[in-house]
Amino acid sequence: MEPELVDLVVVGLGVGGEEVAGQLAKAGLSVVGIERDLVGGECPYWGCVPSKMMIRAANTLAEAHRVHQFAGSARVSPDWAPVAERIRAEATDTWDDQVAVERFVNQGGRFIRGSGRLDGPGRVRVNDQVFQARHGIVLSTGTRPFAPPIDGLAETPYWTNHQAIEVERLPESLLVLGGGAIGLELTQVFARFGVRVTVVEALDRILATEEPESSEVVAAALRADGVDINTGVIADRVDHDGQQFTLRANDVRYTADQLLVVTGRRAHLDELGLDTVGVRADQRFLPVDDRLRVTEGIWAVGDVTGAGAFTHVATYQAGIVVADLLDRVRRSEAGAALDGTGAALDDTVPRADYRALPRVTFTDPEVGGVGLTESQARQQGINVQVGSVPLGSSARGWIHRADGLIKLVADADRGVLVGGTSIGPAGGEVLSGLAVAVHAAVPLAELRDMIYAYPTFYRAISDALRDLG
Ligand SMILES: Cc1cc2nc3c(=O)[nH]c(=O)nc-3n(C[C@H](O)[C@H](O)[C@H](O)COP(=O)(O)OP(=O)(O)OC[C@H]3O[C@@H](n4cnc5c(N)ncnc54)[C@H](O)[C@@H]3O)c2cc1C
């Protein structure tokens, strides 16, 4: 079959792909966008948005329980029905992407439902069609949940994030395998709605990618919510007897009505036909350069690049790809000679820079992190200085009786922050100041000379700066 000539083909219309495809269609390119499931991807349907609606609901319950500490008494009767209903009505249209498809088509894009696959240089095959992309192909195929090879697990009806987000009736008890961001956010939600939750984590601490102090604060908060946290547990078998799950690790057994497996996610490169363009498919992620180029004529954005599985990484990368592709189109239209990669000609296009990558885990308290942790900085051979204060040492933290802390990681030789953590009721918002400081390499002397509003949570940063040493 003769391939149909178009300007651009985008495979996977999650957060990253939808942004690239929509922006470039709006700019006038002929863009084919291919999505096999729902346009918008994981974030709006089974990720960020519905999970944050669940968290918002769970946190109102927790706040109501705090009335006893400050303002008398309150009776709280949790009800999951409004949460499930809001997820259907406001977040996911009951997992229907018609609005998103129309948005893309109204931007000028051509939408195809199906699984896209590379079919040689510049070509993509989908269903029974083949497209030849004049300017490029963007792979934005995200990740899928990864289930560890534990005996028996695959034969059980365990949940991934999909079933956990779609749940209408909560189980009485829940085992959560994996103490990372997804596991911990959902653990707290379900615990606050009365589910007996047990977390089983293989490493010696939960939230292991963040500072050890973050793990401690979150573990204490979850225990206060009644969660049973077990770390350093290597599960060796899972069974389901039709009613209950049993997870075994050595001689210990954990049982619950439901099992949620949230042990990380994997890209699925083997399905993309990468061999037809000379790219290895047996890699964990698609390696890209700082303009998100995989190889000549192919770009990648989002989780599939392994640069950080966050929506803000996918949209940040999408912006660079859009700029790079538009630059390339302009040059080719102007007849400018491109070298093999186009690299020598495109100095105006921004380059991806993850030095100040922010992360927020939306537990209560929230855990914000930016840049390097203390141990990452030490591993890089930086002359590290650390400053740290509990949030309760600030007036606002004390007034709120808030758990949390500010931790700063500085490069003593350069006199700048290279990382920071802010944990507290608004830890993700307080993080913004630290993100600016790391991103712009604001000198420590400047940070010390600033005025910090009283009594804010973020004022604790000035105390942590005094603690640097
Ligand atoms: C429970 C949960 C909570 C999260 N919370 C947050 C949060 O609070 N903040 C945050 O920043 N991030 C959060 N994330 C992460 C965020 O959802 C991802 O980083 C983001 O969705 C990545 O976007 P993406 O476009 O790379 O991939 P995805 O959103 O995974 O989209 C990829 C799309 O490609 C499609 N696809 C795959 N292969 C093909 C193919 N061959 N052909 C056609 N289509 C294909 C898939 O169907 C999918 O729709 C959360 C994730 C989860 C699971």
Ligand SMILES: NC(=O)c1ccc[n+]([C@@H]2O[C@H](COP(=O)([O-])OP(=O)(O)OC[C@H]3O[C@@H](n4cnc5c(N)ncnc54)[C@H](O)[C@@H]3O)[C@@H](O)[C@H]2O)c1
């Ligand atoms: N607030 C946010 O921004 C947010 C929220 C949720 C998810 N996310 C993104 O989604 C990504 C995936 O989240 P995730 O929580 O699935 O992955 P993760 O990699 O963050 O955590 C997985 C956890 O499971 C543990 N684990 C792995 N195998 C295990 C086993 N056999 N037994 C017990 N524990 C095991 C790991 O040690 C790790 O602690 C995150 O990395 C994050 O980038 C972001």
